[in-house]
Amino acid sequence: xxxxxxxxxxxxxxxxxxxxxxxxxxxxxxxxxxxxxxxxxxxxxxxxxxxxxxxxxxxxxxxxxxxxxxxxxxxxxxxxxxxxxxxxxxxxxxxxxxxxxxxxxxxxxxxxxxxxxxxxxxxxxxxxxxxxxxxxxxxxxxxxxxxxxxxxxxxxxxxxxxxxxxxxxxxxxxxxxxxxxxxxxxxxxxxxxxxxxxxxxxxxxxxxxxxxxxxxxxxxxxxxxxxxxxxxxxxxxxxxxxxxxxxxxxxxxxxxxxxxxxxxxxxxxxxxxxxxxxxxxxxxxxxxxxxxxxxxxxxxxxxxxxxxxxxxxxxxxxxxxxxxxxxxxxxxxxxxxxxxxxxxxxxxxxxxxxxxxxxxxxxxxxxxxxxxxxxxxxxxxxxxxxxxxxxxxxxxxxxxxxxxxxxxxxxxxxxxxxxxxxxxxxxxxxxxxxxxxxxxxxxxxxxxxxxxxxxxxxxxxxxxxxxxxxxxxxxxxxxxxxxxxxxxxxxxxxxxxxxxx
Numbered sequence: 001x002x003x004x005x006x007x008x009x010x011x012x013x014x015x016x017x018x019x020x021x022x023x024x025x026x027x028x029x030x031x032x033x034x035x036x037x038x039x040x041x042x043x044x045x046x047x048x049x050x051x052x053x054x055x056x057x058x059x060x061x062x063x064x065x066x067x068x069x070x071x072x073x074x075x076x077x078x079x080x081x082x083x084x085x086x087x088x089x090x091x092x093x094x095x096x097x098x099x100x101x102x103x104x105x106x107x108x109x110x111x112x113x114x115x116x117x118x119x120x121x122x123x124x125x126x127x128x129x130x131x132x133x134x135x136x137x138x139x140x141x142x143x144x145x146x147x148x149x150x151x152x153x154x155x156x157x158x159x160x161x162x163x164x165x166x167x168x169x170x171x172x173x174x175x176x177x178x179x180x181x182x183x184x185x186x187x188x189x190x191x192x193x194x195x196x197x198x199x200x201x202x203x204x205x206x207x208x209x210x211x212x213x214x215x216x217x218x219x220x221x222x223x224x225x226x227x228x229x230x231x232x233x234x235x236x237x238x239x240x241x242x243x244x245x246x247x248x249x250x251x252x253x254x255x256x257x258x259x260x261x262x263x264x265x266x267x268x269x270x271x272x273x274x275x276x277x278x279x280x281x282x283x284x285x286x287x288x289x290x291x292x293x294x295x296x297x298x299x300x301x302x303x304x305x306x307x308x309x310x311x312x313x314x315x316x317x318x319x320x321x322x323x324x325x326x327x328x329x330x331x332x333x334x335x336x337x338x339x340x341x342x343x344x345x346x347x348x349x350x351x352x353x354x355x356x357x358x359x360x361x362x363x364x365x366x367x368x369x370x371x372x373x374x375x376x377x378x379x380x381x382x383x384x385x386x387x388x389x390x391x392x393x394x395x396x397x398x399x400x401x402x403x404x405x406x407x408x409x410x411x412x413x414x415x416x417x418x419x420x421x422x423x424x425x426x427x428x429x430x431x432x433x434x435x436x437x438x439x440x441x442x443x444x445x446x447x448x449x450x451x452x453x454x455x456x457x458x459x460x461x462x463x464x465x466x467x468x469x470x471x472x473x474x475x476x477x478x479x480x481x482x483x484x485x486x487x488x489x490x491x492x493x494x495x496x497x498x499x500x501x
Contacts, residue, residue, distance in 0.1 A: 051282065053275035058181040062190055064264060065125075065177050066197035068132060071258050072170040073201030074208075075140060075163045076105045078254065080320045081209035081340065082247070084333040088216050089243045091150055095324060099452040101160050102320045106446035108164030109171075110439065116168035117435035118288055120176055124271030132169040133262040139163035140255040149244060167442075170198065172434035175418050179430055183277045184490045185359060192355030192415035196348040199411045202319065203344030210337035212253065213246040280489045285429035292432055294425075300481045301425050301433070307476040308417040309440030311374065314469040315410045316441070317448035318462055319343065322403075324452075325462050329388055331399075339403050346404045347411025354412045358419075366420045367482040373413040374477060378470045380406040385463055426486035444469070 079086060079101045087093050120128045139162030145155050178190035276282035286294065295301060318325065323336040331339070358369060384402040386392045421437050422430045448465060451457055 051275055052277060052279070053273065054183050054277045055181070055273050058190075058273070058277075061181055061269065062177060062193060064261070064269060065129065065173060066194045067261055068129060068136075068265070069170040069173070069194055070197040070201035070204070071254075071261055072132070072136060072163065072166050073198040074205050075136065075254055075258070076160075076167065077102065077202045077205040077320050078160075078209065078250070080323055081206045081337045082213040082250070082333070083321070083323045084327070085213050085216055085243055086247065089247075090152070092153070096453040096455070097153070098324070099321065099449045101156065102317075103446060103449040103453070104157065104160040105164035105167050106317075106442040106449065108161055109167045109442040110446060112165055113168045113172075113435050113439045113442070114292070117172065117431045120169060120173065120431035120435075121285070121288055121429045125173070125176065125180065126269050126271040128169045128173070129265055129269055132166045133258070133265050135162045135166040136258050137255075137262045139166070140251070140258050143251045144248075144255050146248070168435060168438070171438045171441075172431065174415070175422050175430040175434050179278070179281050179422075179486075180272050181277060184487070187278075188355045188359040188415060188419050189352070191418055192351045195415045195418065196351035196411065199344045199347040199351065199407075202316075203341045203348065206322075206337040206340035206344065208253070209250065210334045212250045213243065215333045216243065278490050280426065280486045283427065283489070286427050288429070288432065291428040292436075295428055295432060295436055298425060300483070301421060301436075303476045303480045304417065304421055304424070305437050305440045307370075307374075307473040307480070308414070308421075308437055309444050310469040310476075311377070311473040312410060312414055312417070313441035313444030314448050314466055317445040318466045319407070321449070321452065321462070325459055328459055329394075335396075339400060342400065343404045343407030344411065346408035350408040350412025351415050355415045358416060364482075364484055364487070366416050366423075367477065367480060370413055370416055370420070371474070371477050373409040373416075374470065374474050377406055377409045377413075378467075378474065380409065381467055381470060385467065388463060420480075420482060423486050424481075424483040426489070 079098050083095075083098045086098065087095070116128065119131070139159040141159075142155050142162065143159035147155055174191045174194035177194055178187045182190040285291065319340060322340045323333050326336045326339070327333075354369065354373070358366060380402055384399070384406060387394045387398055387402060417437065418434055422433050425433045448462070451461070
């Protein structure tokens, strides 16, 4: 993402053209430009003095990348929302299988994250995103191979591994997209949009999974919550045939959707715009290896990364097996799916709304906002525990409100964690910083789901683990010393922009 140094004038701001005719010409210019920087072909909104420009096509790039993150999360969380039916109709499938299928995302991330960090920072966004879609397409296609039922466990696991390998760019790319294409006053919002689409993908998995793969009627399940074993003769039961076909249909739907996105990405997804949108976007970042070594010595960043990794990493694992967690208190697979769906939709709203407020009003107050959100998360989850253990009167509405509120504040905090991290570590490249943050996130997710794979581990520990993660994150945020290194570089152009209008 290097443009080199800003041409002799790193403190030059934007100058708005002011010509309505030029603006209309830009709107009519083709999206698939030939890459030339003259004329209206590049859709320049601001004409720069110092080699900067903002392009209308940035919103297309943002949406396409956001849909990539959406699809990766959707595919990653395929199995949790349909766990009950899967265990009942597929031979030999149990809680440990569901946990491992989900855990492949974290395992693949831990192993390959820094390779993809290098790919994003050295080879650029286009190469990284195309490879991500190649992995997604391969993983989803493998899951569609029509093997006999007793063999599909192998193809499903192989597919989930490839889908997990697509995770680093989808999770860590949002700050890089925002700084590459968006001006200062839109950066946090752009980061939030591409980040919350991941939650929207998880939310959609809770909706589409139970809608396509129906819950088995009471008394018709031949499996159990521990092993999920059934007799092979039971596969001939028409009810089981129907449910198995529904699982195949879910695989086909997800694969077809990814095929469309893969084609769109191949057609048009440039590595960067012709001109950088801000001063900091045009400045060279610290060399890759040096940046990693410097990052490991920054204690404020490590505190922030641990606070993020513990709270959000454990939450992503906890939310992915919500069906298993809520089953002991009598919540059905379909009901758990709706709770998971609305909690993630609330996270989408929280991420967008909170990020926009920070962009407009609270640019240097990210730490205070994170502390507030973490405090509210603790209260919401404490309320859920009181309901779960029937210490207070339990009802469906209260359960919905508690978990949805929890999802709103936890997911709403994630874009702010990213922005606080890249601001405090600048000029270390955004890709290195966010990959390290999300690596910590996936480490905690891996540990959580790894414990679930232990036979007879139960489910009650999951809730207390989630509460402990929130409790430990809060003092870490208090100790974190926030800095706005990147914002300081960009503030001078913003002042000049105001004075030149």
